[in-house]
Amino acid sequence: MASNTTSFPPDFLWGVALGAHQTEGNNTTSDWWYRETQAGTPISDPCGDAVDSYHRWPEDLALAADAGFTDYRFGIEWSRIEPAEGRISLAALAHYRRIVDAIHARGLRPLPTLHHFTVPQWFAASGGWGRPDAVERFVRYVDALVPVLHGVERVQTVNEPNILAMMPALAAGADLSAGLPEPDPGLTTVITAAHQAARDRLREQVPGILVGWGISVQDYRSRPGAEHAAAQYREVRDEQFLRVSAEDDWVGVQTYTGFDITASGLPAFTDGPTTQTGWPIAPRALGGAVRRAASVAGVPVIVTENGIAVADDAERIAFTTEALAALTDAVRDGVDVRGYFHWSLLDNWEWGHWEPRFGLVEVDRRTFQRRPKPSLAWLGAQAPGVASTAGTTPAQSV
Ligand code: BGC
Numbered sequence: 001m002a003s004n005t006t007s008f009p010p011d012f013l014w015g016v017a018l019g020a021h022q023t024e025g026n027n028t029t030s031d032w033w034y035r036e037t038q039a040g041t042p043i044s045d046p047c048g049d050a051v052d053s054y055h056r057w058p059e060d061l062a063l064a065a066d067a068g069f070t071d072y073r074f075g076i077e078w079s080r081i082e083p084a085e086g087r088i089s090l091a092a093l094a095h096y097r098r099i100v101d102a103i104h105a106r107g108l109r110p111l112p113t114l115h116h117f118t119v120p121q122w123f124a125a126s127g128g129w130g131r132p133d134a135v136e137r138f139v140r141y142v143d144a145l146v147p148v149l150h151g152v153e154r155v156q157t158v159n160e161p162n163i164l165a166m167m168p169a170l171a172a173g174a175d176l177s178a179g180l181p182e183p184d185p186g187l188t189t190v191i192t193a194a195h196q197a198a199r200d201r202l203r204e205q206v207p208g209i210l211v212g213w214g215i216s217v218q219d220y221r222s223r224p225g226a227e228h229a230a231a232q233y234r235e236v237r238d239e240q241f242l243r244v245s246a247e248d249d250w251v252g253v254q255t256y257t258g259f260d261i262t263a264s265g266l267p268a269f270t271d272g273p274t275t276q277t278g279w280p281i282a283p284r285a286l287g288g289a290v291r292r293a294a295s296v297a298g299v300p301v302i303v304t305e306n307g308i309a310v311a312d313d314a315e316r317i318a319f320t321t322e323a324l325a326a327l328t329d330a331v332r333d334g335v336d337v338r339g340y341f342h343w344s345l346l347d348n349w350e351w352g353h354w355e356p357r358f359g360l361v362e363v364d365r366r367t368f369q370r371r372p373k374p375s376l377a378w379l380g381a382q383a384p385g386v387a388s389t390a391g392t393t394p395a396q397s398v
Pocket of ligand 1: 160163
């Protein structure tokens with residue numbers, strides 16, 4: 001089954017996405033590792049070695065490049081760069097710089113994510129984002145990354161600030177049948193400030209770099225008569241974050257599902273099929289999400305995550321075909337979309353669970369052997385653009 005990606009603009013980013021903690025393994029100085037390893041932890045299925053991408057990243061990159069992808073989103077782990085407060089690991093900086101160089105050497109473009117849910121345990125234990133100097137501490141980490149980011153075309157500061165701000169409610173067992181909980185206002189403020197400060201610092205220190213963050217944007221549609229309630233639902237959960245992006249170079253949209261909102265402001269979940277993570281299967285949600293994100297943020301959109309957790313890879317191909325068709329329609333209608341990153345290259349650790357299979361590649365968790373699924377070659381072959389030349393000046397367009 002082919003999807004028609006030919007209407008995407010020239011230089012459209014065609015990538016796979018990976019997160020640091022979910023793939024690297026043994027991030028022993030991070031807050032999630034600490035939580036996972038405490039007696040009585042609620043995390044029954046810990047991350048541990050993950051899929052050992054900290055050592056096997058050359059294999060991961062080769063899988064993506066050989067399949068035809070032109071862009072590679074990967075995570076940089078703050079707790080590896082700064083394992084103890086104020087102690088920067090030169091070896092960790094060199095590690096991530098090698099990844100950037102290898103991506104460029106393969107003719108791909110890197111998209112590093114600087115923060116993806118985890119923080120160093122020293123930061124968490126001393127108040128985390130509630131520390132009065134939290135933003136300064138984050139910016140100090142970002143400053144340390146400048147040598148890693150030199151020559152990098154684009155960077156994503158924070159992954160899903162809106163979900164991050166929901167974490168306290170999610171950890172307290174929020175009732176998801178009422179939809180996602182509301183983001184904590186204090187966390188929202190500080191994460192936003194951290195993003196903006198990091199963006200300003202990166203613009204000063206890495207000339208030409210294009211900065212954005214990646215927001216969880218699902219297709220929250222309104223039932224007839226529920227327009228006000230649906231607008232409120234969207235405003236709190238993603239649009240307040242999308243508006244922050246108006247000052248950025250681009251906005252990352254991370255979409256997995258869609259559903260209606262009723263007049264009482266609740267999701268109208270149907271009995272339709274769901275994924276391994278329990279989300280309604282709604283591939284065309286991607287179209288609605290990018291349309292709304294573009295109109296609220298007013299900057300170019302990059303789909304920095306889209307995918308499905310299913311055991312059957314044929315379902316992944318069917319889902320992605322539909323999602324790309326919806327994306328194509330949006331682009332034809334004039335929505336400024338500049339790229340698509342599939343979540344995820346690998347089956348990986350889904351924040352407490354190993355069961356959900358988001359990967360284009362299966363990983364044997366005992367031997368770490370990578371086994372490509374048919375979807376890898378299929379999606380790579382849809383690449384619409386041509387990668388920029390390795391290590392040249394940063395792209396002028398987003
Ligand atoms: C996150 C990923 C996660 C994915 C699937 C996004 O919320 O950025 O870390 O694995 O969705 O749940």
